Amino acid sequence: MSTIPVESPFKRFAEDFFSSPTAVIAGFGVLVIACLAIFAGPISPQNPYDLAEINIMDGSLPPGSVGFDGFYYLLGTDEQGRDMLSAMIYGLRISLSVSLIAVGSAVFIGMSLGMLAAWAGGRIESLIMRAVDIQLSFPTLLVALLLLAILGKGVDKVIIALVLVQWAYFARTVRAAALVEIRKDYVMAARCLALHPMRILFGHVMPNCLPPIIVIATVQVANAIAIEASLSFLGVGVPITEPSLGLLISNGFGYLLSGRYWISFYPGVMLLVTLVCINVVGDHIREILNPRTKK
Amino acid sequence: MLAYLIRRLGQSFLVMAVMATIVFFGLYMVGNPIDLLINPEDDLAAQEEAIRRLGLDQPVYIQFLQFLKGVATGNLGVSFVHNTPALELILSRLPATLELAFFAMLFAVLIGIPLGMFAGLYPKSPGSRIIMGGSIIGFSTPNFWQGLMLIMLFAVFWRVLPSGGRGETTELFGVPVSFLTLDGLKHLILPALNLAIFKISLVIRLSRAGTAEVSLQDYVKYARARGLSEKRVVGVHILKNILIPVVTVLGLELGNVIAFAVVTETVFAWPGIGKLLIDSIGLLDRPVVVAYMMLTVFMFVMINFFVDMAYSMLDPRIRIKAGKA
Amino acid sequence: MKYGIWTLALATGLAVGSSAVNAETLTAGFASEPSSVDPLYHNLGPNNALRKHMFEALVGEDENLAIVPMLAVSWSNPDPLTWEFKLREGVKFHDGGDFTSRDFLYTACRIPNVPNSPSSMAGFTKTAETITAPDSHTIRVTTAAPYPLLLSDFASFGVVSASANGHDGPVTYSKDGCEGIASYPPSEDYNSGKAAIGTGPFKFASFVPGDRITMTRNDGYWGDKPYWDEIVIRPITNSGARVAALLAGDVDIIEKPPVQDLERLKSDPAVNVVEGPSSRVIYLHFDHEGEPSPGITGTNDKNPLKDIRVRKAMSLAIDRKLIVDRIMGGQAVVARQLVPDFMRGVDPEIALEEPNAEEAKRLLAEAGYPDGFNLVLGTPNDRYINDSKIAQAVAQMFTRVGIKTEIDAMTASVFFSRRNGYEFSLYLAGWGASGAGMASPLRALVATQNKDKGLGGTNRGRYSNAALDAEIEAALATVDPAEHDAALRRASKIVVDDVAILPLHFEVTPWALRAGLTTTPRADQHTVLTTVRPAN
DSSP: OOOSTTSOHHHHHHHHHHTOHHHHHHHHHHHHHHHHHHTHHHHSSSOTTOTTTOOGGGTTOOTTEEOTTSOEETTOBOTTOOBHHHHHHHHHHHHHHHHHHHHHHHHHHHHHHHHHHHHHOHHHHHHHHHHHHHHHTSOHHHHHHHHHHHHOSOHHHHHHHHHHHHHHHHHHHHHHHHHHHHTSHHHHHHHHTTOOHHHIIIIIIHHHHHHHHHHHHHHHHHHHHHHHHHHHHHTOSSOTTSOOHHHHHHHHHTTGGGTOTHHHHHHHHHHHHHHHHHHHHHHHHHHHHOTTTOO | OHHHHHHHHHHHHHHHHHHHHHHHHHHHHHOOTHHHHSOTTSOHHHHHHHHHHTTTTSOHHHHHHHHHHHHHTTOOOBOTTTOSBHHHHHHHHHHHHHHHHHHHHHHHHHHHHHHHHHHHHOTTSHHHHHHHHHHHHHHHSOHHHHHHHHIIIIIIISOOSOSSSOOOOEEETTEEESTTSHHHHHHHHHHHHHHHHHHHHHHHHHHHHHHHHHHTSHHHHHHHHTTOOHHHIIIIIIHHHHHHHHHHHHHHHHHHHHHHHHHHHHHHTOOSHHHHHHHHHHTTOHHHHHHHHHHHHHHHHHHHHHHHHHHHHHOHHHHHHHHHO | OTTHHHHHHHHHHHHHHHHHHHTTEEEEEESSOOSOSOTTTBOSHHHHHHHHHHOOOSEEEOTTOOEEESSEEEEEEEETTEEEEEEOTTOBOTTSOBOOHHHHHHHHHHGGGOTTOSBOTHHHHTTEEEEEOSSTTEEEEEESSOOTTHHHHHTSSOOOOTTTTTOOSOOBOOTTOOBSOOOOOOTHHHHTTSSOOOSSSEEEEEEETTTEEEEEEOTTOSSSOOSOSEEEEEEOOSHHHHHHHHHTTSOSEEESOOGGGHHHHHHOTTEEEEEEEEEEEEEEEEOSSOSSOTTEESSTTOOGGGSHHHHHHHHHHOOHHHIIIIISTTOEEEOSSSSOTTSTTOOTTOOOOOOOHHHHHHHHHHTTOTTOOEEEEEEESSSSTTHHHHHHHHHHHHHHTTOEEEEEEEOHHHHHHHHHTTOOSEEEEEEEOOTTTTHHHIIIIISOOBTTTTBOTTOTTOOOOHHHHHHHHHHHTOOOHHHHHHHHHHHHHHHHHTTOEEEEEEEEEEEEEETTEEOOOOTTOOOOGGGOEEOO
8 A cells, every 4th residue: 555655656557557568559459449439420431320321332342442432441341331440430439338338337336335335334234245146146148138138129228237237246346445444544534523424435435445446347348348249149239220349240240151251350350459458458457456466 | 054055045036036027027028929929821810819828818917926826836837939848948958058068167177277377387488478368369259259260160161070059969867968979079069169268268367376376375385395396286286276266266157157158059059048048038938038047046056055165175264164154 | 262172172071971871861950940840839930841841731832832732632612612622542641550531630620729829720720611521531621601712721731640649539520629539639749759640751750959850751651752861950040050050061951041141152162052932022011090100200290101102202212123132132033012923813914113213202292291201110130031131221212212211120029019019100021922822911911900801910000991802802702713813913903003011022032052952942931851852
């Protein structure tokens, strides 16, 4: 713990992070991916959802083709004449936003419940932790699958399913961290000052629980993207009108053998790169924050 | 220990009941299975007749009461599609999934632990870097994509392994298994490997971290100092100690393996319960989905229980604690 | 390609190696699994296709769905209300028992008594008032009113053996339930093979749900002996996996290879692709009733689809040829009527329509929608070949003439529930006509809904037109084929002129086989392995 306030923990963190070239490359990758997703509109050459903009005459063109209206398709088109590059950028946006919203909500819910459990103790704590245990004893994919079987398809439904399967990880971690923090002197001091519990929890305890949450959240974002892709592959994920990277891959699944590899291959590569970058960054953050692996 | 067991069983029974209820009503809300089962050429009268025959004309709460009555007598309902008791249908498919899961676990241990230990013992070697890079990719690529790549390579381009299905089975203690015949084994390799890749990556990471940590412990240093052969140090002292986390995590992952079998079985047309679940969800075959869910909940409870047992057997310190609790 | 030589070498090696062991076993990859071996349990495509291997109907349907003799060698109408069938002599069941008229009566008795049947065969026997057996090889059927489709109905279910089902006494058929039959065996007895005794070219061997159904040659078969000693049907639902299984040599024939793979499969010397037209039409059905209609906005709550000018405009907006070429990869035939040309009841005078976007815009403006309107098109995404992709293409074309169309694509289970709840203003679906020809879609899709007459069962657009109903009923009231067909042609013309429904195309069904094998494509899209044989 940083007891000597000579340098800020953020600075140290940043120095540690930049000491690994792999992590820097992966971090840069995450940055590029984020920019692509955020500025999907202006960046992508075509709006793949605007039916007036795409032309079925340009269907299934290989990468580097020039279309009917003189449009240049860098990565080819799918059978509807949709520019693959644009579809991928928009698909990336959907994959990322679904998983970020889901993980964000899961962090919020998990953190609140975890801190509540640590603070309140007694029956409330055991009730919440029972729920966490039960939730964690079921495989995420299966729970999400059954939920979506009941809820039906849709971006909002996928998000609900992802939140429901992920909140427990955060609740458990936050509770463990908060239990340690609550016993510390600064919390005692705050309690003596009769500060409102909400203020103590969110103002003082929460910031100190953040490091493990950040690690888990990074991994869970990658996880959420992968689960969403699998659900879409199984036919219960996002609807075809809002294709995520996962759905693009499974759409192109049938075309792989016919030699039209680009419909499935490039979204697959993009998904792979996204997940690897996030996981490498997450791994590295974990190593920096874990005092045991520090030499 | 007994009180703990009883409490746990009671709890899982409650979870089973709640989930069965949710799934039952949830699937009722999604749609009417008869719309899918009926031949569209049938006229309206025939459609209503079929709805009556399957009991779907009753209000949902009556249907639910009938379902509860059946559960009380051990009958989880009859599949709308197959006209077979749902439980019987699932149990007939279960051996295929368990065999797949077992071999995936075996691959994970046999491939993952040696690679992970190597990476832990020689962290700087190029081999370790390749292993760790591979494990990140294995961790990151979605299961179905890996499955398709395996089919493309081994079944279509090189034609060395079949692309799907279960192949020849033989009876072992009355249960059909496929690993005893060459044909069955060939069919088993790709799906088991597909299911294992994620676990292999996981085991590599766990055993690398474990090896790195254990190597620095005093008893390992002591063992080395005593002049024990490197083989014995690695094979006994280190291996035994990294086995505990690996076994625990793998045991807990068994549930996940069965869940991801849904994807693998879909890609490889493997006739297990996962494929049955996907097909049944698609056809709104409510009795099968509900029975599947109840059975898997039961299975997970048992798995967790056995993991706890195995854990306490491998680590005497935990045994003492459990005794106190 | 780098691995070309490898593939070839290995393929040859494997082919030689495997042909020595089981040259006479044919393995097929099916797109969906039959839900039971019981031929009377579930009136659905995969079950009926499986049934044709083991159980035979009184009369058969050839590949173009024309009626041909099967267990009955001939039939006649002594009067319009009576049908008399002469049964084939010397036909034996798989267990050696003789096939007689008693077995047909037993089959008719069992049809309404299959427990839990989700879609029973009862519709095929319900028009029969009496079914009697004057002697062991004659069946006489009477109906309350003339009924021209009786042959097509009787071609639709397989005959089971009374003795193998545990009944040895005589059988008397009665519409209100046969007497003297203690109990009927459940479908499980068929799945286990106990009761799965038919007269067909193959005998039941084993059924492993989810994995395979195995059948062996019936050496006592009355007709042409099948080529194969043994046939194995494996359900492989994922189309990519099905193609992979064929390319890997695991199966010898697959049904429904995905359209996008056909080009490659055709150019592969190790594969033979066989195609044939099907009777399945893919169509769009309008909401003719709702006002406001659930999926339409921008019209002040009016339902523009009730205006024939709007329906005509929409028909003109669609370039069906382009859909066939681009989305279906040429695997379809452009449609204007509801059944393909080779079936009965088609009006040859009706020409195909040329797309005309300008005319469509003009008609829309004339109807009071110069700026179009907003429309949601409902479609399943896993039921018909490329269903949601066709819908997207149609949406593009509608959008180009001003009808801003959105797609609501969903899995079949949800789609059919919502469709049957009238939640769509326009929906895409398919209809595979039976041997009855034009009468089949007319009765179900566009006749006014009428439960008592059994009409309009799938008319979820609630179209109603008295003139059309009159022609359909006229067609159904005569056993004279010429009169029947003439009435159907007039009805078809009414449907086209009123744009009651928008047919898009007929699916062409492809099968992919290992090189050296061929099969006879069937219009009902059933895969019947009896017809698979070495080419040449």
